[in-house]
Amino acid sequence: MESESKRKKESPxxxxxxxxxxxxDEVLEIVLSLLTxxxxxxxxxxxxxxxxxxxxxxRTQVFIGNCxxxxxxxxxxxxxxxxxxxxxxxxxxxDFNLVPPNWGADxxxxxxxxxxxxxxxxxxxxxRMAVSDESLEFxxxxxxNFKLLSLLSxxxxxxxxxxxxxxxxxxxxxxxxQENGIEDSSGSWLSCFPESFTSLExxxxxxxxxxxxxxxxxxxxxxxxxxxxxxxxxxxxxxQLQRLLVRAPQLEExxxxxxxxxxxxxxxxxxxxxxxNCKNIHTLSGLWEAVPLYLPALYNSCAxxxxxxxxxxxxxxxxxxxxxxxxxxLRRLWVLDTVEDKGLEAVGSNCPLLEELRVFPADPxxxxxxxxxxxxxxxxxxxxxxxxHYVLYFCRQMTNAAVATIVQNCPNFTHFRLxxxxxxxxxxxxxxxxxxxxxxxxxxxxxxxxxxVSGLLTDLTFEYIGKYAKNLETLxxxxxxxxxxxxxxxxxxxxxxxxxxxxxxxFGNEALLSGLEKYESMRSLWMSACNVTMNACRRLxxxxxxxxxxxxxxxxxxxxxxxxxxxxxxxxxxxxxxxxSVLTL
Amino acid sequence: xxxxxxxDSPESSDGASLMSFDxxxxxxxxxxxxxxxxxxxxxxxxxxNCTKRGFMETVxxxxxxxxxxxxxxxxxxxxxxxxxxxxxxxxAQVTGWPPVRxxxxxxxxxxxxxxxxxxxxxxxxRKVDLQIYSSYQDLFRALEEMFTCFTTRGDDNMEERKxxxxxxxxxxxxxxxxKDDDWMLLGDVPWKMFVESCKRIRLMKSSEAVGLAAPxxxxxx
Numbered sequence: 001m002e003s004e005s006k007r008k009k010e011s012p013x014x015x016x017x018x019x020x021x022x023x024x025d026e027v028l029e030i031v032l033s034l035l036t037x038x039x040x041x042x043x044x045x046x047x048x049x050x051x052x053x054x055x056x057x058x059r060t061q062v063f064i065g066n067c068x069x070x071x072x073x074x075x076x077x078x079x080x081x082x083x084x085x086x087x088x089x090x091x092x093x094x095d096f097n098l099v100p101p102n103w104g105a106d107x108x109x110x111x112x113x114x115x116x117x118x119x120x121x122x123x124x125x126x127x128r129m130a131v132s133d134e135s136l137e138f139x140x141x142x143x144x145n146f147k148l149l150s151l152l153s154x155x156x157x158x159x160x161x162x163x164x165x166x167x168x169x170x171x172x173x174x175x176x177x178q179e180n181g182i183e184d185s186s187g188s189w190l191s192c193f194p195e196s197f198t199s200l201e202x203x204x205x206x207x208x209x210x211x212x213x214x215x216x217x218x219x220x221x222x223x224x225x226x227x228x229x230x231x232x233x234x235x236x237x238x239x240q241l242q243r244l245l246v247r248a249p250q251l252e253e254x255x256x257x258x259x260x261x262x263x264x265x266x267x268x269x270x271x272x273x274x275x276x277n278c279k280n281i282h283t284l285s286g287l288w289e290a291v292p293l294y295l296p297a298l299y300n301s302c303a304x305x306x307x308x309x310x311x312x313x314x315x316x317x318x319x320x321x322x323x324x325x326x327x328x329x330l331r332r333l334w335v336l337d338t339v340e341d342k343g344l345e346a347v348g349s350n351c352p353l354l355e356e357l358r359v360f361p362a363d364p365x366x367x368x369x370x371x372x373x374x375x376x377x378x379x380x381x382x383x384x385x386x387x388x389h390y391v392l393y394f395c396r397q398m399t400n401a402a403v404a405t406i407v408q409n410c411p412n413f414t415h416f417r418l419x420x421x422x423x424x425x426x427x428x429x430x431x432x433x434x435x436x437x438x439x440x441x442x443x444x445x446x447x448x449x450x451x452x453v454s455g456l457l458t459d460l461t462f463e464y465i466g467k468y469a470k471n472l473e474t475l476x477x478x479x480x481x482x483x484x485x486x487x488x489x490x491x492x493x494x495x496x497x498x499x500x501x502x503x504x505x506x507f508g509n510e511a512l513l514s515g516l517e518k519y520e521s522m523r524s525l526w527m528s529a530c531n532v533t534m535n536a537c538r539r540l541x542x543x544x545x546x547x548x549x550x551x552x553x554x555x556x557x558x559x560x561x562x563x564x565x566x567x568x569x570x571x572x573x574x575x576x577x578x579x580x581s582v583l584t585l
Numbered sequence: 586x587x588x589x590x591x592x593d594s595p596e597s598s599d600g601a602s603l604m605s606f607d608x609x610x611x612x613x614x615x616x617x618x619x620x621x622x623x624x625x626x627x628x629x630x631x632x633x634n635c636t637k638r639g640f641m642e643t644v645x646x647x648x649x650x651x652x653x654x655x656x657x658x659x660x661x662x663x664x665x666x667x668x669x670x671x672x673x674x675x676x677a678q679v680t681g682w683p684p685v686r687x688x689x690x691x692x693x694x695x696x697x698x699x700x701x702x703x704x705x706x707x708x709x710x711r712k713v714d715l716q717i718y719s720s721y722q723d724l725f726r727a728l729e730e731m732f733t734c735f736t737t738r739g740d741d742n743m744e745e746r747k748x749x750x751x752x753x754x755x756x757x758x759x760x761x762x763x764k765d766d767d768w769m770l771l772g773d774v775p776w777k778m779f780v781e782s783c784k785r786i787r788l789m790k791s792s793e794a795v796g797l798a799a800p801x802x803x804x805x806x
Contacts (some may be wrong), residue, residue, distance in 0.1 A: 153686070179688045207688075260716060291717045312692060314699060314714045318730050336693075338712065363712060364683045368701065371709040394683060421683045453635065456712030478682065503681075 027373075028054040038063045061085060063522050067105055067129065068548065071572040072113030084123035084148075085114070091526050091566055092476075093501060094128060095153060098528060100552055106130045108138070109577075115142040123148035128488030130154070136161030140168035148202075155181030159189045159210065164191035173226075174202035187212035187235070193220055196532040200224040204231040206255045206286055211235040222247045231255025234288045239267055245274035254278070256286035257436045259294055259313075272297040285309035292319040302326040309334040311360045321346035332356040337372035337394060348384025356390035357381060364394065364421060375402035376573040380486040382409035389447075390415040398455060399426045403437035413445040417452035423479035423504070435460040442468040452476040462486035466493025474499040484503065487511035491518050509536035512565075516540065519547055524568035528552075532562045534585075540567070541585035548574055549585045671783060702728065704788040705757070715780045721772055725759070728788070757788040 001431045032055050035041050045055040050445040061084040064070060076080075088104025107129045114121050131154045139146065146169050151157075159182070160571075165175065166189055187210035193200075200220070205212070212235065221227060221244050230248060232241070236257030245251070262451055271294070275281075281301050290313040302308075307329050310320070311334040320339040324330075330351040335343070337359050347354065359377075363370045375398045382388060388410040398420050407413065418437075434455035442448060442464050449471055454462060457480035465472065466489035473496050481487065490497065491514055500522065508531035519525055534551065541549035552564035574584040693699075698715040711731055718724045759771035763782040771779070771786070 093681065093684075095686045096684050133743065153688070179686065181688065203645045243611060278744075289716055293719075311689075314693075314712070314717075316713070316727065316731060318727075361683065362699070364685045364690070368710055370701070371711055394685075419683055423679065423682065478684075482626060504679075548721070 009230050025054050025057075027086045032083065033058040033060070036061070036384040061123075061307070062086070064088065066568050066570075067110070067412055068572065068575050069523070069568060069570045070561050074571060076117035082114075082118050083121060083145075084119075084125075085110075085121065085291075085432040086125040086127075087129060088127045089129040091501070092128070092526065093503065093526055093528070096513065098503070100579065100581045102130075103582065104130070104575065104577050104579070106132075106135075106577065108132065108135045110411045111135055111138050111142070111373060119143065120145050122146060123366075125150040125152075125524070126154050127152045131158045131161070132156050133158055133161035133164070138166040140164040143169075145171055147171050147199075148176075150174065150176040150178075151180055152176075153180060158183035159187070159208065163189035163192045166190065167194070171195065171199055172197070173199050174229075175200070176202055176204040176229075177207050178204060179207055182207065184208045184210045186210050190220070191216040195219070195223075197445070198223045198225070201226045201312075201467070202229040204229060204255065206231040206233050208233050209235070214240050218243055218247060225250075227251065229253040229283075229486065231285060232257045234258045237261050238271055238294065242267065242271045242274045245278055250276045250280060251278050252280045253283035253307075254281050255309075256284070256288075258288045259286075260289035260291050263292075268294065268297065272300075273303045273455070279304070283307040283309075285312075287313045289313070290315060292322075295319065295323055298323070299326045303329070305330055308311040310339075311336055311358065314338045314362055315343070316340075317342035317346075324350050327351060328353075330354055332390075334358040334360070336360050336362045338362045340371060341374055341377035344373060345380040348380040348382075351385060353387060354381070354385035355387050355390060357385070358392040359394055359555075360392075360397075361394040361421065372396055373401050378402065379405055382406040386410060389413050392417040392419075393419060394419045396421055397425070398434065398437065399427045399429050400432065400434060400436040401427075401429070403434075404440040407440050407444040411444050412447060413441065414447050416441050416445065416448060417450065417476070418454055419452065420455040423454075424456045425454075433458050433460070435464070439464040439468075442472075446471065448472055450474040453480055454478060455480075458482050459486040459489070462489040465496070466490050469494055471496055473497060473503070477502045477505055479504045481505045481507060484511035484514070488514045491515035496524045497521075500524075502528070502530060504529040506531060509533055512536055513540060516544060519544065520568055521571050522569065524566065525564075526564075526566050528564040530565075532565055533560050534562050535560070537562045537565055538585050546570065550578065551583045551585060552581055553583065698783075700783055700785050701762075702731075702786040702788070705790040705793065713786075715783060720776055721779075724771075728759075728786075756791060758791050759786065760789050761786045 025400060028050065032041070032044060032051075035044065038061070041055055041059060045052045056079050058081070059079050060081055062075065062079060062082050063086045064075070065085050065088050067089045087107070087110065089107075090103055093099060094103065103155060103536050105128060107126060115138070119142070119389070122145050124139070124146075125148070129151075130152060136157055139149070141164075149165060149169075149172070157180075158536045162175075162177070187208070190205070190212040193216070197220075198410065201224070203220075210233075212233070217232075217236075217240075221230065227248050230251055231253070232244070232255060234257055236244075236301065238257070238259060238261040241257055245254075269453065275297055278301065282304055284298070284301070284305055284307070287310060290310075292315070302323070302381060303326065306329055308327060308330055314325070314336055316338055317340045320335070320343040324343070324346045328350060330347075331353050333347060333351065333354060333356070335358070339359075344359070347357070359373055363372075373393070373395050375395065378391075378393055378395070379402050382405065386409060389412045391413065392415075395418075398418065403418070407416075420434070427437075434453075435458055436454070438451070438453050438457070438461045441451065446468075448469055451465070451469065451472060451474070453476070459482045460479060462485075465475065469475075472494045475490060475494070477500075484507055485504070486505070488511050490500065491511075497518070498521075503526075505527075507527065512532050513528065515525070537549050537551055541547070546569055548568055550566045552566070554563045557563050578584055690736070699712045700715055702711045702713055713724070713727060713731075715724070718727065760768050761771055761783045762785050763769055764784065766784075768787075774782070
């Protein structure tokens, strides 16, 4: 921009130049409005003042990875025209009960600010936020253009809040309620959608348990001709599902209800025919209590499936193998480890296009030895599915050699999340630490963005990570490492690191303080049950005013130890809504 | 008889472990004494590797009469699944580990009637969802498939024990533990009542089935 204004002063005033010389803001804004990636937009805004200005006026979507990194006031001041907001709140370890209740991340203050500054807000996507019924009611009443609500891993609300949304949001296109700590008092919220309401395109209430009025649901599905995604809950029977499918043959994503029912021949044939009629289904989930007998009704639908989520169905290997034969186009698969290695072998043999695999444990907390998947299943998949780049794998044993083979077969991993469920377990064949396994991963997979490590690990693992994982953005570590050096290697070596979460590791003050400057380039650091003291945290807080250093104290613990530390960069200063158990240093 | 192989991991000579790890993971059969040396293996960098899983300090005795079971992949041990199938509940759960969302855990718990199935001679337990079967025949078919698959895997030393036909009561006696903690024969009660009251299943070797009624063909319900 500077050079253009210079040219303007120096060159003759031709008509051509008059057009290009002072690049009008409006044009710049139009050009920039084509940019959707928020990272690109951040870069753009740094070019110069004109671009900063144009960018802030043209931005309509904002993504905030840590709700405390910025305040509603700062956000609304900078961006006047936002229509879509994505907010993430609590640290990820809150999913595993490591964060005290009432920690924060309440959406309400944001909604109040949005009501004043973004009355035309259309979309709200929340993850790990505290959302109350009052907030949902407020949302429903203050944003007449509101279209899309997505709540993932949120808590604090009940079906009453959903009733408010259904009642008042006349332009709603998407209601997506996933995996929330929700109080489900009744299914009557669904009946609150007015008869005149027809705009719904996405409805996901698989998370909820109460029965909904199936007549109301049928009528809703019938009149919403643009409905593409329907994920019902367990209370919906197979027969009811069949009636819904008949009314929505245009569906692209389906979450079934319970697959458990005594179907006589005729209803089974109807079900099969209803599935066959839905030619556009590419995503299938639900299948609660899937009786193997009825799975064949799905077989024809499976031909076009790209995403199959069986993570709530305890299928055994035989039944699963029979199903997977029919899914040659699968790109994403989520299963329970009840399918065992044999089931995964079937995946390797039948799903050459597979890109993502998640294997969840059916019984993670059991004391006794329950079979599940081993390294063999993972290896089998890697031989058959060379495009695999995202894996989440819970297992009870692993070897360095197996992982080396896996990444040799699939060098394009972007997300490698391996959870060997017993803490500190070595390679069960050689009894060595699992260092070489993760070494192989980081050496071979140059595109690696996310890594979760497990098993018996020394500092060598972290040396490898620091040395090779140049694109790593998220690292999760538990029960690993030997000394501060481990953590230091990561902090010094991974230039793109944004999120580091550590629990139960022997990393202490030296490690914590070695990352002083680093933390400002990261979104956040979590350290719990490590060897960090309050004094070190205070020192860190003092030296780095643009970081919030929060310590969560456990009852009865040593005063000098910092049990749980959460450090994040922010332009909003220390937060004022922390509960008593959270100290901001 | 228990076999204890203490394997020193290379790091065990490393000085102080800076771990503040207050979880005691100990497992063993009832009545076994715990030596103080058996501190959390993880914290001390030791690994006691009794089973092919290297599951910390788990000692399982598998008694197969004349034959030894050799663990797949070359590790040997003798183990017996105890008659009651109960392990002492000494293991303290580590908060938030494994990292499975509580939502998922609750959902799985609520949605099915999963019971453990132990087979004498197999070092692994399985879980089946009783709700998805509609009769004893269905269940037996599934069990056969499950455990036949298992026993034919692994290395050559293992005697192949096909359960086909074995569940007629000749080689194995299908038993289950009911709500009152009694061990009953599978097939004695109507199917639905069985699903309701069954807590776990054990396929017991006929030679061990003392004290139960004589094996007979399970009734169809």
